Amino acid sequence: MTGSSGRRKGSAAVALVALLFLFCAGIVSLKLAIERIPRKKIPGASIIYIPSGKYLKYATFGYSSLVADLVYIWAIQYYTTYTIVDRFQNLEHIFSIIAELDPRYTDPYEVGALIAVNEAKDLRLAYKILDLGLAKNPDQWIFPFEAGHYAQRAKDYETARKYYEKTMNIPGAPEIAKRLYAAAGFKVMDLEESWETWLEVYNTATDERTKKIAGKHLYQVKTAADTNLLKEAVRRFRERYQRLPAELGELVRFGIVSALPQDLDGKDYIYNPKTGEITPPSIWWKR
Amino acid sequence: MATVLQVDNLAKAFTPGFIPKKREILKGVSFSVTAGEIFGYLGPNGAGKTTTLKCILGLIFPDRGKIEIFGHPHLSMKGKEHLGYLPENPYFYDYLTAAEFLDFYARLFGLKKRDKEDKIAGLLRLVGMEKARDLQLRKFSRGMLQRVGLAQALINDPTLLFLDEPLGGLDPLGRKELRDIIVRLKQEGKTIFLCSHILQDIEMICERVAIIVGGRVISQGSLRDLISEKVLFTEITLSGIDPACLVDLGELVSTHGDRILLKVLQEDTIQNLMALVHEQKGRIHSLIPRTETLEDIFVEMVKQG
Amino acid sequence: MKIKAIALNTFKEAIRDRILYLLLFFAAVALVFSRVLAVLTVGDRVKIIKDVGLSSISLFGVLMAIMIGTGLVYKEIDKKTIYTLLSKPIQRWQFLLGKFFGLVLTLFIMTLAMSLIFLVIVLLYTGRLEGSMLLAILFIFIELVLITAVAILFSCFSTPILSSIFSLSFYLIGHLSWGLETLIQKTRPGMSRIALRGLSAVLPDLENFNFKTEIVHGLAIDPRFYLYSAVYGLVYTLFILALAVLIFKKRDFV
Numbered sequence: 001m002t003g004s005s006g007r008r009k010g011s012a013a014v015a016l017v018a019l020l021f022l023f024c025a026g027i028v029s030l031k032l033a034i035e036r037i038p039r040k041k042i043p044g045a046s047i048i049y050i051p052s053g054k055y056l057k058y059a060t061f062g063y064s065s066l067v068a069d070l071v072y073i074w075a076i077q078y079y080t081t082y083t084i085v086d087r088f089q090n091l092e093h094i095f096s097i098i099a100e101l102d103p104r105y106t107d108p109y110e111v112g113a114l115i116a117v118n119e120a121k122d123l124r125l126a127y128k129i130l131d132l133g134l135a136k137n138p139d140q141w142i143f144p145f146e147a148g149h150y151a152q153r154a155k156d157y158e159t160a161r162k163y164y165e166k167t168m169n170i171p172g173a174p175e176i177a178k179r180l181y182a183a184a185g186f187k188v189m190d191l192e193e194s195w196e197t198w199l200e201v202y203n204t205a206t207d208e209r210t211k212k213i214a215g216k217h218l219y220q221v222k223t224a225a226d227t228n229l230l231k232e233a234v235r236r237f238r239e240r241y242q243r244l245p246a247e248l249g250e251l252v253r254f255g256i257v258s259a260l261p262q263d264l265d266g267k268d269y270i271y272n273p274k275t276g277e278i279t280p281p282s283i284w285w286k287r
Numbered sequence: 288m289a290t291v292l293q294v295d296n297l298a299k300a301f302t303p304g305f306i307p308k309k310r311e312i313l314k315g316v317s318f319s320v321t322a323g324e325i326f327g328y329l330g331p332n333g334a335g336k337t338t339t340l341k342c343i344l345g346l347i348f349p350d351r352g353k354i355e356i357f358g359h360p361h362l363s364m365k366g367k368e369h370l371g372y373l374p375e376n377p378y379f380y381d382y383l384t385a386a387e388f389l390d391f392y393a394r395l396f397g398l399k400k401r402d403k404e405d406k407i408a409g410l411l412r413l414v415g416m417e418k419a420r421d422l423q424l425r426k427f428s429r430g431m432l433q434r435v436g437l438a439q440a441l442i443n444d445p446t447l448l449f450l451d452e453p454l455g456g457l458d459p460l461g462r463k464e465l466r467d468i469i470v471r472l473k474q475e476g477k478t479i480f481l482c483s484h485i486l487q488d489i490e491m492i493c494e495r496v497a498i499i500v501g502g503r504v505i506s507q508g509s510l511r512d513l514i515s516e517k518v519l520f521t522e523i524t525l526s527g528i529d530p531a532c533l534v535d536l537g538e539l540v541s542t543h544g545d546r547i548l549l550k551v552l553q554e555d556t557i558q559n560l561m562a563l564v565h566e567q568k569g570r571i572h573s574l575i576p577r578t579e580t581l582e583d584i585f586v587e588m589v590k591q592g
Numbered sequence: 593m594k595i596k597a598i599a600l601n602t603f604k605e606a607i608r609d610r611i612l613y614l615l616l617f618f619a620a621v622a623l624v625f626s627r628v629l630a631v632l633t634v635g636d637r638v639k640i641i642k643d644v645g646l647s648s649i650s651l652f653g654v655l656m657a658i659m660i661g662t663g664l665v666y667k668e669i670d671k672k673t674i675y676t677l678l679s680k681p682i683q684r685w686q687f688l689l690g691k692f693f694g695l696v697l698t699l700f701i702m703t704l705a706m707s708l709i710f711l712v713i714v715l716l717y718t719g720r721l722e723g724s725m726l727l728a729i730l731f732i733f734i735e736l737v738l739i740t741a742v743a744i745l746f747s748c749f750s751t752p753i754l755s756s757i758f759s760l761s762f763y764l765i766g767h768l769s770w771g772l773e774t775l776i777q778k779t780r781p782g783m784s785r786i787a788l789r790g791l792s793a794v795l796p797d798l799e800n801f802n803f804k805t806e807i808v809h810g811l812a813i814d815p816r817f818y819l820y821s822a823v824y825g826l827v828y829t830l831f832i833l834a835l836a837v838l839i840f841k842k843r844d845f846v
Contacts, residue, residue, distance in 0.1 A: 061767035062798065065805040066647040069640050073632045104809045107635030209636070286634050301846070344679040346845040367681040374675045380601070382608050394597040395680050439676060449679075 047071060048090045050097060057101055068102035075108075079115050080283065088120035092128065099132055106140055109133030110213065114285045117150050126150055127159070134166070141173035142213060148177075149197075149217075152184055160184040176200045191228075195221045216285055219264045223280040226261040230269055230278045233257045244276045290358075291447050291478050292320040297342055297352035312338045313349070314502035320495075322446075325469065325479045327493035327510075329486065331589055334499045336482045337375065340451055344372055356447065368396075371440035375451040375482075377432050381425035385416055385435050388424060389442060396443045410438040413468065430461045437468070448472065451482045466492055486581045490514075496581075500589055513584055518576045521551045523560065527569030536560050546572065594682050595690045602694025606660050612702060615659070619652040619706050623713055630717075638718055639808055645710040646728055646804045649703065653736045654763055656702055657695075661743025662755035664691055669845060678845070685837045688744070692833060695740050703733050728807040731818075734825040735801040739763060741832040748840045766798030800824055 050056055060067045075094050079087060095112035098105065109129055116126035127147055134143040148163030164181035167173045176197055198221065202214035230248070233256045237245050241254070248271045251257050262268055267281040297316040300309040313335045320326045330336050341347040343354055345362050354361035357369065379388055389407045398406065411417045414434040419427065427435065433453065440448060450469070454462045470492055473479055483489055489496060490510065497507040506513065523537070526545045533539065536559060537551035551557055557574075564571055606612070626644030630637040665688070668674040677687060707729050714722050742762050746755035772792045779785045800821045806813055 058768060058771045061764055062802045062804075063647050063651075065808065066643045069629075069633070069643050073629065073640070076632065076634055102805060104805070104811070105639070107633070107639075111634050212635075301844075341675075341845065344675075346675060346678055348842065348844060364681040364683075367679065370679060372676060372679040374672060376672075377676070378671045379673055379676075380605060382605060383601075391597060391601050392676075392680070395594055395677075395682055397594075436676075443680075 047074060047097075048093065052097070052100070054100055056097060060101070065102040065105065068098050068105055068108075071101070072098050072105070072108050072111075076111070076286070079119065080286065088115075088122070091116060091120055091122070092125055095129055096132070099136065103136035106133065106137060106142075106209075109137075109143060110146065111285060113146060113150070118285075123150060123154055123156075139170065139172070141167050141170040141177070142210065144170070145173070145177060145201075148180065148184070149194075152180075153194075157184050172206070174201050174204050191221055191225050195225075215264075219282075220284040222264055223269075223284060226263065226269060227278050227280065229257070229261060230271075234271075234276050234278070238276070244273055245271075246273050247271060289322045290319050291322050291356065292343070292480065293353075293355045294318050294339070294343065295353045297339065297349050297354065299338060299342060299347065299349045312502055313342070313352075316352070316499065316502070316504050318497040318504050318507050320447075320478060320480060322478050323473065323476055324494045325473050325481060325492050327489040327496035328480060328482045328499065329484060329489055329496060329585065330499035331484065335502045336484075336499060337451060339499065340449060340480075340482055344370070344449065368443070369446045371443065371445035371448040373433075373436045373440040373448075373450045373453055375455070377436035379424050379432065379435070379439075382423060384421045384423055385411065385427075385438075386420045388435065389438060392439050392442045398443075406442065406444075410441055413441070414438045415464065429456045430458065433457060433461075433465070437465070441472075445477065447478045447480065449480045449482070452484070453481070454483065454485060454488050462488070486585060490581045498585065498588055505588055505591075506584075510581070514579050514581060518554070518578055519583075520577055521554075521557060522573075522575045522577060523549045523551055523557070524572040524574075525549065525560075525564055525569055526572065528564060528567050532563060532567070533560075536563070594686050595693065598677075598682075598687060598690025599693035599697065602664065602691050603697045606664070606695055606698040607701065609660055611659050612656055612698070615652050615656050616702060616705060619648050620709055622648040622652075623706070623709050627713060627717065638714070641714060641717055642722075642725065642808045643804070645713065646725070646732070646808065649706045649710060649729060650732045650735070650804070652706065653699065653703055653732060654739055657699055657736050657739045658743050658756055658759045658763075660698065661695055661740050662747045662750075662752045662759060664695060665744055665747040665840075666750070666752050666755065674845065684841050688748075688837055688840055689833070692741060692744055695744070696737055699736050699740060700733070703729065703736065724807050724810070727818075728803045731801040731803050731821065731825075734822060735798055738796070738798075738825055738829045738832070741829045741836070745832050745836040745839070748836050749843070762796065763798065766796040767802075769795070769797045769799050796828060797824075 056067065057064050071094065075098070078084070078094075079091070081087070091112065095108055098108045098112075109132065112129040113126040113133075116122045116129060127150075130143045130147040134140060137143070144163045144166040148160045148167060151157075151160035151163060161181060161184040164177055164184055167177040168181055180197065195218065198214045198217040202211055202218060205211040205214060230251075233251045234245060237251060237254065237256050240256075245251055245254075248260055248269065252260060260268065263281055265282065270279045270281055271277070272279070295317050297313050298311070299313040300311040302309050316335065316339055318328075328336055328339070338347060342349045342352075343356070343361055345367075356366035359366040380391075383391065386407055389410065390403060393403045393406060408417075411420055414437050416431065416434050416438065419431060419435075424432070424435070433456070437450075437453065440450070453469075454465055457465060466488065469479055469481070481489065481493060493510055495507075495509050496513065497504050499505070522540070525547055528547065530539065530542070530547060533547065533549060536556050537549045540548040540550050542548075549560075551560065561571070563569075623645055626641045626648075629644060630640040633640050668677070674687075678684065707726070710729075711721065711725065714720075714725065739759060739762070743755060743759045746758045750758065769792065772788065772795070776785060776788045776792065779788060803813065
């Protein structure tokens with residue numbers, strides 16, 4: 001009696017386990033199928049729909065700076081997702097939310113302006129963000145300094161001068177701000193001068209943060225210079241050999257350049273042999 | 288003899304829920320307990336026994352009435368110094384061991400360290416829980432909890448002990464042991480207030496009782512005064528007799544094979560019966576006179592009230 | 593001392609509650625996760641670790657306070673352990689205070705544990721022992737003590753679920769003081785404005801204990817603010833405890 005019921009129990013257990021496996025397999029394959037369906041949205045994009053930072057602040061119950069951090073981290077991932085082509089529509093909105101939640105958090109102002117200038121090509125917005133940053137943090141000379149920099153690169157000398165003047169008047173600003181103020185009337189800043197500017201800031205920096213920011217700008221200048229160099233080399237190669245080089249090493253072997261430049265971290269530049277495009281190995285402001 | 292507990296005209300009404308209607312539980316309860324006696328407080332469920340007890344102990348605040356313990360107002364700290372209380376269905380802190388539990392209560396009374404140790408050991412021995420000293424209370428059975436509860440009630444060597452249904456849920460051996468302990472405590476000079484609805488136990492150990500029905504004490508006095516020793520009837524078990532002969536002598540209760548259980552009302556009828564059995568060469572197996580029990584009185588009183 | 597005996601007993605009971613350790617586990621997970629989260633940001637990484645850390649200690653501390661506080665007195669009443677206790681020569685307020693201190697001690701141990709994990713994580717990342725964090729944590733603890741008193745207050749007459757909801761509401765209202773301020777400013781001067789002002793004066797302003805943002809940014813705070821906040825916390829806690837004693841004093845234990 002016990003034997004047969006025991007066997008029945010045993011087979012029931014086996015059947016149950018088999019069923020469980022089937023379910024697992026079903027779940028896994030369904031998930032894979034769903035993942036294959038193209039999805040346009042990036043998770044968390046509903047943040048865009050928050051009406052205002054002010055109201056969000058009330059909803060955070062004393063955790064506003066943590067929420068600012070989280071929105072900022074989300075924004076960074078969002079704005080480096082290049083597949084979302086219309087992502088800059090809400091740039092001002094997102095960064096104003098972060099500013100409202102934690103006005104003294106300095107990183108978002110800078111990075112917001114950076115994204116505005118370099119990715120969204122919206123200089124006016126960059127000024128707006130940096131102005132807001134300065135308004136909330138009057139001791140941060142780096143905001144008007146960067147604004148002046150952007151203005152000068154865009155050949156807007158009037159604006160550049162105004163910003164350099166503001167920078168000068170903030171205690172702790174580097175000496176170079178004065179020189180830039182003087183020079184801003186004359187010309188656009190070329191890569192060489194940009195490099196010198198930031199190198200001086202880097203060397204005279206009194207704190208880690210300024211050093212880091214200067215380092216980032218230095219990286220950007222170097223990659224700009226190196227990219228130009230490599231682009232020119234590729235062009236000359238093409239002229240001579242009627243084809244794109246298969247890889248960057250060919251430029252050296254064929255004597256176009258003596259050696260391949262590397263970025264400030266010692267990494268190689270990325271070359272796309274089909275299009276001839278050169279890209280730096282890191283996103284400079286994300287380092 | 289001194290009065291240790293005096294309750295005068297206690298009244299308490301409750302308003303269950305949000306309905307403003309009041310429900311009177313105690314409608315004027317009065318009784319007194321003298322020193323050194325085992326006092327039984329009985330009544331049917333819902334009569335107000337536990338409510339009375341809680342009023343005395345300060346867990347409930349009565350609407351009217353006066354309570355005095357050792358002559359002090361019942362809520363004073365002086366009154367409570369010499370009290371012990373074992374609640375019904377005791378539940379204690381799960382995670383403590385028996386020894387830790389008693390230690391906690393000992394500290395509430397401010398007992399000194401050395402006295403504490405001796406006291407706890409002695410009490411555990413008294414209630415037969417020595418072996419379970421370091422066992423966590425959550426592993427205790429109902430009977431064990433009851434015993435530890437009694438130990439807790441005795442931690443301050445009280446002169447007045449309140450026991451609420453202490454014998455409920457115990458097996459026969461446990462009940463006998465507990466009864467013996469209660470009697471021994473009385474012999475040590477303690478006064479015991481016993482709340483119960485198990486009448487057999489009350490009958491066995493109490494000297495005076497008060498019966499509460501419907502929120503009022505309808506009877507109070509010594510047990511012996513309440514219960515007369517009059518014989519109500521006699522139950523006789525016999526065999527070997529033709530049932531037809533017994534019709535006039537008594538009431539046939541039951542038959543089991545050859546044996547007949549007969550209920551005889553008159554004492555003199557018994558003589559006739561015995562003669563008949565002798566005549567017919569039958570046998571009398573047992574002869575038990577039934578006197579009035581507490582249960583009889585109780586049921587009668589409840590019916591009236 | 594009787595209060596001490598009850599406090600220690602309460603502590604022993606509370607510290608064995610498994611819920612506490614579950615919450616502690618989650619707090620530890622959150623603290624370690626902050627390290628991971630910090631990798632995703634651009635710029636100051638330590639800020640993320642500190643923000644997540646302080647917020648975790650605050651959030652999980654509040655949850656712990658509410659979870660064990662609301663059950664504490666209610667359980668004694670429900671399970672009737674309170675019968676034997678109150679029949680002893682002990683005043684009801686002594687009982688309540690003992691419960692309160694036992695709970696505060698438990699929370700202190702838990703906060704200490706979380707703080708240690710937090711400081712170690714910060715130490716591993718920056719190589720420095722950030723003592724200023726302790727100041728923020730101290731005021732988080734003061735807030736926890738107040739929440740504990742509130743939880744005990746509700747636990748005196750309410751079931752654990754209701755008490756939890758009330759205590760949580762107290763916490764949320766306490767952090768919405770900005771909203772009330774804005775409302776006051778937008779209201780026209782008159783009776784309603786006076787009423788709102790009165791309300792804002794009496795309602796708890798838990799933002800007084802919130803120094804997380806300032807301390808993470810390293811901003812200077814007027815020491816008087818610290819002092820006033822601490823005293824505010826103390827007085828409000830005493831107020832809540834007095835209320836609890838009042839309610840508990842006249843309660844019938846049916």
